[in-house]
Amino acid sequence: xxxxxxxxxxxxxxxxxxxTEKETQKMQQDMSVILDYFxxxxxxxxxxxxxxxxxxxxxxxxxxxxxxxxxxxxxxxAAAPDSKDGFFKVKAIL
Amino acid sequence: xxxxxxxxxxxxxxxxxxxxxTSMEVTKAYLDAIEKKDSKIGAYLSVDNExxxxxxxxADKIMATQKDFxxxxxxxxxxxxxxxxKGQKATSASKILENYEASYDATVIAxxxxxxxxxxxxxxLDEFAMGASTENSAxxxxxxxxxxxxVAGGSSGxxxxxxxxxxxxxxxxxxxxxxxxxxxxxCGVVGLKPTYGAVSRSGLIALASSLDQIGPFAKTVEDxxxxxxxxxxxxxxxxxxxxxTNDKPQITNLKGLKIGIPKEYFAKGLDKEVxxxxxxxxxxAKDAGAKIIPISLPSVAYAVACYxxxxxxxxxxxxxxxxxxxxxxxxxxxxxxxxxQKSRGAGFGAEPKRRIMLGTYSLSSGYYDAYxxxxxxxxxxxxxxxxxxxxxxxxxxxxxxxxxxxKVGEKAQDPxxxxxxxxxxxxVNLAGLPGISLPAGTVGKxxxxxxxxxxxxxxxxxxxxxxxxxxxxx
Numbered sequence: 001x002x003x004x005x006x007x008x009x010x011x012x013x014x015x016x017x018x019x020t021e022k023e024t025q026k027m028q029q030d031m032s033v034i035l036d037y038f039x040x041x042x043x044x045x046x047x048x049x050x051x052x053x054x055x056x057x058x059x060x061x062x063x064x065x066x067x068x069x070x071x072x073x074x075x076x077x078a079a080a081p082d083s084k085d086g087f088f089k090v091k092a093i094l
Numbered sequence: 095x096x097x098x099x100x101x102x103x104x105x106x107x108x109x110x111x112x113x114x115x116t117s118m119e120v121t122k123a124y125l126d127a128i129e130k131k132d133s134k135i136g137a138y139l140s141v142d143n144e145x146x147x148x149x150x151x152x153a154d155k156i157m158a159t160q161k162d163f164x165x166x167x168x169x170x171x172x173x174x175x176x177x178x179x180k181g182q183k184a185t186s187a188s189k190i191l192e193n194y195e196a197s198y199d200a201t202v203i204a205x206x207x208x209x210x211x212x213x214x215x216x217x218x219l220d221e222f223a224m225g226a227s228t229e230n231s232a233x234x235x236x237x238x239x240x241x242x243x244x245v246a247g248g249s250s251g252x253x254x255x256x257x258x259x260x261x262x263x264x265x266x267x268x269x270x271x272x273x274x275x276x277x278x279x280x281c282g283v284v285g286l287k288p289t290y291g292a293v294s295r296s297g298l299i300a301l302a303s304s305l306d307q308i309g310p311f312a313k314t315v316e317d318x319x320x321x322x323x324x325x326x327x328x329x330x331x332x333x334x335x336x337x338x339t340n341d342k343p344q345i346t347n348l349k350g351l352k353i354g355i356p357k358e359y360f361a362k363g364l365d366k367e368v369x370x371x372x373x374x375x376x377x378x379a380k381d382a383g384a385k386i387i388p389i390s391l392p393s394v395a396y397a398v399a400c401y402x403x404x405x406x407x408x409x410x411x412x413x414x415x416x417x418x419x420x421x422x423x424x425x426x427x428x429x430x431x432x433x434x435q436k437s438r439g440a441g442f443g444a445e446p447k448r449r450i451m452l453g454t455y456s457l458s459s460g461y462y463d464a465y466x467x468x469x470x471x472x473x474x475x476x477x478x479x480x481x482x483x484x485x486x487x488x489x490x491x492x493x494x495x496x497x498x499x500x501k502v503g504e505k506a507q508d509p510x511x512x513x514x515x516x517x518x519x520x521x522v523n524l525a526g527l528p529g530i531s532l533p534a535g536t537v538g539k540x541x542x543x544x545x546x547x548x549x550x551x552x553x554x555x556x557x558x559x560x561x562x563x564x565x566x567x568x
Contacts, residue, residue: 003455008451011451011454011455011458012451014454014458015410015438015450015451015454016414016417016431016434016435016438017435017438017439017442017447017450017451018435018436018438018439018440019439019447020439023444023447026444027447027448027451030448030509031448031451031452031455033509033510034402034448034452034509034510034513035452035455037398037399037510037513038399038402038403038465040395040396040399041396041399041400041403041465041468041469041472042468043396044393044396044468044471044472044475045475046471047471047474047475047478061333061334061336062333063330063333072197072198075197075198076197078197079194079195079197079420079421080419080420080421081418081419081421081422081423081424082419082424088419088420090419090430090433091429091430091433092430093430
C-alpha cells in the first residue's frame, strides 16, 4: 500500500513528531514497504467464537487505591528539564 | 591467580564460601576485563567502577561474617540500559534520555541489591529495545565477541556480549519479540525469556506492555535459573506479575519427554548449517529417550506482521511520555505543541520514529480495524496454535534465528529485513510463553542457539530440560 507524503505529515502531526523533509520522504518509502508486508494479515482467517480480545489469560490484579509515601517526588521533578516549586514547568496551553 | 571472570555464578558462590577469593577481587577482575576488552566490543554504555567496588566491599563484609549468604551475593553483573538503577543513567540507548538519571530502582534491581549483588554497569541496546542487532543504538554498535565484524544481535546485544566476553558473570535484559533469545543465540550464551507475568517490569522503560518481559543472560542454564529465582514473583508495582506455583517434578532425564517440532520453523529461509545443528540437538534428545513429535503452528506465518502492528501500536502510546517536559532532552518551541514536536523530532532516532508512525497509523481512525484489531484477532489464532500444540507435547524445539550473526551494516538500511530476523521468536511473546536460547553448536566460529519453548509458567520444567540438553551438547 502506497501512502502519500501528505499522509505521512498528517500521521506525524498526530504522533507529535517533527520530521524533516528528508525524513518524511524516507518514512513514506519505509512505511509503504512495511504496510505492504502487513497486508499479509488479510489472508488470515477470522478466529471462530471470539467475541472479546483477551491478549493473555491473566487476571486483573490492581493494588488498592491507597495513597503511599514514596519520598521520591523531589527526584522525579528534578529529573525534568524545567521545573518550578516542585512542579513540572510547561508553556501556557491556552 | 586464575582468571576469575570465566567462573559461573555457582563457582563464584562456592569460591566465596571456601574463601578462595573475595568479591572485591572478582569485581576488580571484571572491571579490568571491561577496561581491556570493551573498546573493541562496545557492550557497555556506562561502567560504575566506584559503585561496583563499594557494593563488592559490602558483599565481602556479609560473606566474612555470615555462614550462609544469598547465591548472587558479591557476584558482578551487567544491566540493560532500559532497566532503572537508582542514581545511574538510564538512556535506553536514546538521545532523548541522554542525561536522564533513574530516580528509583526497578523491582528486579531492588531484588538483586537485596542479595548484595554487584552491578558493574549498564549495557548497550537498540534504541528503546527496537531492533535485532544493537545497531539502532544512538551511541554505538555492539560487536559480536566471536567475530567483531558481526552483530551481537538485539536488542539486548550489550548484555549478551558482556556475558559472552566474560565482562559480567550474568546480565539482565528484556525480551519483547526475541531481544534476549536472539543475542544469546548470536553470542553463544544462555538467555531466558520468562512467561509473561513471571517477572515484574516495574522500572523497565516500556516498549510494548503486552509483550515485554525481563530475563537473565548467563553462562549456564543453572546460573540462569539462579538469577530467575531471585527476580521472579509477584510485585505490587506490576499488576501483571504473578506468583509462580510450580509443583511439577524436576526432569532429570529426557526419557518419555514429548518434544514438538513445528514444521513451519524448518521451512524455506532456514540456513542449512543452522538446520543441521538444530536437528543434531533433536537427535540427541531422541537418543536420550525423548519422543519427537512433528507438529504444526499454521498461523505463525502471520506472526511477524501481527507482532509489529501490536508492538508499534503499544510503543506509540508508551513513548508518548517522552515529550520534552518530564525527562531528558527538551527543545523549546514557541508553543507547548511545538516543544513536544521539536523535542521528539530531535530526540528519537530513525527506528523509534518509524515505529511511532506505524503505531499511530495502525491505531488511527479508519485504519484501526484493518491493522490493530486484525492483529489482535491473529494473535488469538497464534495463541490457539500453541494451546493445541501443548495438548500433544511437553515442549517445543526450534532454531532461535534462521541464520548465525550477520555482518554489521548488512541489514541496517532495510527495516523490513531487520524485522524478519525475529521470525522464530515473536510468536512466543504473542502467546506469552517462556522460551530459552541454549548454545547448540557453531557455524565456523559463530554460535547457534537452540530455542526451547514451554507452556505458561513451566520455567522449572523448561530449565531442567535445557539443563539436560546442555550436558549433551557440550
